[in-house]
Amino acid sequence: MSRNLNSRIVRAMIALTLLAFAVVYFGLIAYFFFIYEWLYPEFTDDDFLRTGDIVTLGLLLGIGISTASLLGWILARRIVEPLKSVAEAARRVAEGDFSARASLRSGNFGEAGDLVDDFNQMAERLQRAETELQYSNSAIAHELRTPLTILRGRLQGLSDGAFTPSPELYSRLIEHVDDLSAIVEELRTLALGNAGQLDLQVARLDLAEEAEAAMTSLEEALAKAGIAATRHLGRAVTTADRARLRQAFVALLENCCRYAPGSTVLVETGVSTKHVFFRCTDTGPGLSAENRARAFERFWRADESRGRARGGSGLGLPIVKAIAKAHGGDALILPSQNAGLAVEIRLPRRDLPF
Structure with missing residues (x-):
């Protein structure tokens, strides 16, 4: 494919040069026959083109074609090289080598750089x-x-x-x-x-009411874990699946029971400019920056040796994120300078059904 593209670009440059030469040549003929003859009646056909003129035109044409061929080859190389790199990396990815990446030399077009960057990002995600x-x-x-x-x-x-x-x-x-x-x-x-196939039975609801219900259902578990729960529940109306949101809220509170026993847990709901939110903040041991980046991975635990012993499967936070995304929102860990962990579920502000 690359050779074909190279030859096509070179042929296109040569054709462009020949076209420009033809325009100039026939334009001169028209000039000499129709305009120059009228301005200078003493002009004769014998004076039109002498041998030297023909040789000069031939040299100019040869120089033009050579220059066009060289420029076409350089241009084709700059275009084809990133395509060849992407094609080779794509072939390796298709064969199962997901570490393959396309490379880019300096001096290529910006579009080529965008293509290579997009492909490498795709390969990294794969x-x-x-x-x-x-x-x-x-x-x-x-x-x-x-x-x-x-x-x-x-x-x-x-x-x-x-x-x-x-x-x-x-x-x-x-x-x-x-x-x-x-x-x-x-x-x-x-x-x-x-897969984007999570079935949602949406209805108009208030996150404050759902958070209150989730905390009430876990009062015994929170007390058994020695957790002092406080709440600041502001009105936060949206349309969502009541059962799925309750599942997400309970998962976050159960996570506090397992990994932050004896701490203080603050549950908040409210409204920001673009979304409504449910926030659960504890004063437990928290997570390091590296562990926060992995907290939503399936089956991941900060302490592998204790996760199953405490009843956790490592699926709680990933399910919370999946439920939030199914509603068009997101779940994230908020940055904090203090000990503890703050997880927030953000949902779009909607007053009408989806």
Whole structure:
């Protein structure tokens, strides 16, 4: 393709030179025959073009074609090189090498630079997605293995007579089944959110009322974790899915119970210029800057050794973000100089249904 483009550009430059030469040549003929002859009647046809004139015109034409060919080749090279680089990188990406990147030399066109930058950004996102997919597959297997192993051990013990059937034993088995069901439902919610297919039953609601309901439902869990909860709930009306928003609010409060026990939690709702918000701020250990950047990754935990022990699957914050994005909003961790963590859900200001 590149050779074809090179030759086309060179041929186009040569054709342009020949066209310019033809315009000049026939323009001179018209000038000499119709204008010059009228101004200078003594002019004769023998004086029109002598051998020297023809040689001069030939030299000029040759110089023009050579110059056009050289400029066309230089221009074609500057155009084709970034295209070849992008094509080669795209071929490597298609073969599974997501680390491939296109390169750009100095002196290329601005559009070529934009093309290379856009391609490299796309390749980087593909590489991150591939890495996240591989990690997610491994993490899913890890998350499901523990409750399945426990279930199998208990059931095998019951079958062999090693365990005596009792309501308490069956209750623990049911709890493990509930854990598996919760993980499956969380994965389903994430998959639907990432595919843009999360079903929303929207209605007009006030975030303050939903936040109050979420905190009321978790009063016992918050007290058990030693959390002192305060609230500043301002009116924040929008249209959203009540059940999904309640799920997101509960997920943030449960996250405080797991990772910030004994802290103070402030829950706020309100309205800004372009959005309504739900904000949950705790005074717990918080996260480092590096960990904040990864907080919304699936199955990620700041402390891998304690996440499952505290009941967390590493899907809480990713689900919160997926729900916010499904409503056209976003979830983000607010910067803070103090200890603790502040997570905010932002939703568009809407007074009418979607």
